[in-house]
Amino acid sequence: MAATGQDELVQFASWLAVAPVPFVPEVLLHQADDLQGLWEATGAAAPPYWAFAWLGGQALARYVLDGDHVRGKRVLDLATGSGLVAIAARQAGARSVLAADIDPLSREAVEANSAVNRTEVMWTGLDLLDGPAPHVEVVLAGDVLYEQVMAARVLTWLRGFEGTVLLGDPGRDYLPQTGLTELASYEIATSRELEGVPVKRTRVFTQP
16 A cells, blocks of 8 residues: 555545454444554554544444434534444434544545445534534544543533433543443453453443
C-alpha cells in the first residue's frame, strides 16, 4: 500500500478483509489485522481507528442489537470510526442514523461497511462537539474516552444533550467514576496488540 493525501483517497477499506465482528457477528466489517502497518500505509496523521472493531463499540453494538433501545428513533453515532455501532443501530430498527467522525478516511470505511451490510447510514465529518447536537433522540458513543482532552469535550457535550445517551467503554483512563449508570457488562475477546490483554471487561452506560 502506498501513502496518499486527503485529495486522492485510495480505497483502503476495500483492501481489508471482510469478516463478522466476533462479538457482534450480525455485522460484517472491513477489518485490519496490523494497526501499525496500515497506519504507515495510509500516511495519515491519526491512527486508522476506522479499521478496527474497538471494544466500546462492540459492547454498544451488542447492547443495541439485543434490545429496542433505538427502534424507530433518530440516532447519532459519535466518533463512528468503522461505522460498527451505526450499522448495528440501523439493523436494530433505528429510523435514521448519522455517523460522525472528523477523520475523512472514516467516511470511506463507513460507506464500504454500510454497503457490505446492506444498510443505509448517513455520514458527517463535522466536529459536532463544537455546537449543539443534531436533531436526534439517541446519541451512541463507543470508546471515546481514551484521551484526556477528547474525553473532557465529549463528556461536557453529552451532559448538554437532552435525549438518551448510550456509552460503551472498556475502562479507559478517563471514564468518570461517578455520573453514569451501568446498563450492561460484557467480557470481550481482543488482542494483545490492541489492548495488551486477550479479554477485557467492557460496559455500557447511560447518564441519569
